[in-house]
Amino acid sequence: MSQQVRTRPEGSGRALSEAYDTALLDLDGVVYAGGEAIAHAVDSLGAARAGGMHLAYVTNNALRTPDAVAAHLTELGIPAEAGDVITSAQAVARLIAEQVPAGARVLVVGGEGLRVALRERGLVPVESADDDPVAVVQGYGGPELPWGRFAEACYAIARGVPWFASNTDLTIPSARGIAPGNGAAVAVVRIATGAEPQVAGKPLPPMHRETILRTGARRPLVVGDRLDTDIEGAFNGGVDSLLVLTGVTDGPQLLAAPPQHRPTYVDADLRGMLTGQPEVAEAGAGFRCGGWTATAGDGRLELDGEGEALDGLRALCAAAWTSAGEGVCELDGGKAMARLAL
Secondary structure, three states, X not given: XXXXXXXXXXXXXXXXXXXXXXXXXXXXXXXXXXXXXXXXXXXXXXXXXXXXXXXXXXXXXXXXXXXXXXXXXHHOOOXXXXXXXXXXXXXXHHHHHOOOOOOOEEEEEOOHHHHHHHHHOOOEEEOOHHHOOOEEEEOXXXXXXXXXXXXXXXXXXXXXXXXXEOOOOOEEEEOOEEEEOHXXXXXXXXXXXXXXXXXXXXXXXXXXXXXXXXXXXXXXXXXXXXXXXXXXXXXHHOXXXXXXXXXXXXXXXXXXXXXXHOOOEEEOOHHHHHOOEOOOEXXXXXXXXXXXXXXXEOOEEEEEEOOOHHHHHHHHHHHHHHXXXXXXXXOEOXXXXXXXXX
């Protein structure tokens, strides 16, 4: 399903793992959730790799180092090396290094992932505003991050020290549900200082640049679960994307997506990488995918037919997005969605 609701782009009729040379995979909500592998992830990624696709893991979570992430993936049965992992910590460290002198001190509000990334760029992580930092960087530090770390950031920013954030995701998936993400922590400092950080992570260009520099991808496919980071990041980078429904995005959110949040493809999970995505074609006044036909009019979405639920969702998206034009879909799709039990 293309952003313009056209015939298949690269993935027409053949497996996405064959049509694209590199998968740029988000982690939380795509490969694992709460530290455990999501259903079908291990087998699907193994099959894609065996078919020659390069797998790169691109995460906005700046807490863990690439070594730690690679070790975790390997433990889950997904062989990976540190070089296969790209984090927002690496992207923000490069952004900072381009603006401050070599060897400069940077106040860190976050975890080990940020410290390692800063050292990789020749910068010196410090813990206090009294250590004369030339920059402040904030990234997800886990649930145990002390409140006093926010105060240190505020003291430095109030003196005019530039502020950087690895990302601004408001939430992060956990084994127990949706937890506050780095964006929520950034909001604390923003409220206290009135300042705005420079942000590196998805969906912004610094993260895409970091990913392409480190992977050398020529025909990348972004694979994610979030419309406002993964899919928008792919849109901003001008590359195709696959949305999987194993994380935070559900059907109604997808139907209401503005243009920059519309994926090229949508599937239930990572098994979608191993298939050629079905065509969504115009059919009279509507759109047909598989056994379903969707139409839009008078403020409502209608769905007729039967078959695979995902085909119905694909047809509904085509109808909703076409009706919405360049705006956000405001059509009522509740009744149509109920038929799909998604």
